[in-house]
Amino acid sequence: MTQWWTLGIKAVNGGLFVVLFSLIAETLKPKRFAGLFSAAPSVALANLIVVIVAKGHGDAIANNRGMVIGALAFSLSCLAGVVAVRRYRALAGSSLLMATWLVVALPGYAVFLR
Secondary structure (H helix, E strand, O other): OOHHHHHHHHHHHHHHHHHHHHHHHHHOOOHHHHHHHOHHHHHHHHHHHHHHHHHOHHHHHHHHHHHHHHHHHHHHHHHHHHHHHHHHHHHHHHHHHHHHHHHHHHHHHHHHOO
């Protein structure tokens, strides 16, 4: 399967999963939980399905590890960002947030995705 076909299938499949997850989110009460079913999880699942079909389980495992590392780094940087933005205001706090993500994600990628 060529790279262009794989990208096209990922785009269509991702769109279908986004619609499905947003329908699930619409049925949730209270609405603040609807964000759990936003685009990121649905696109990740859709892309993992395409990677499994196109490239096999080995590449899908590597993609999954990358997603988990990125999600952990994102969660920790958000926690640091809440404190940083309150303390240092928007620009400096956001810069600290990005630095926190890099400090957590880059070593994680280096260790787990060799």
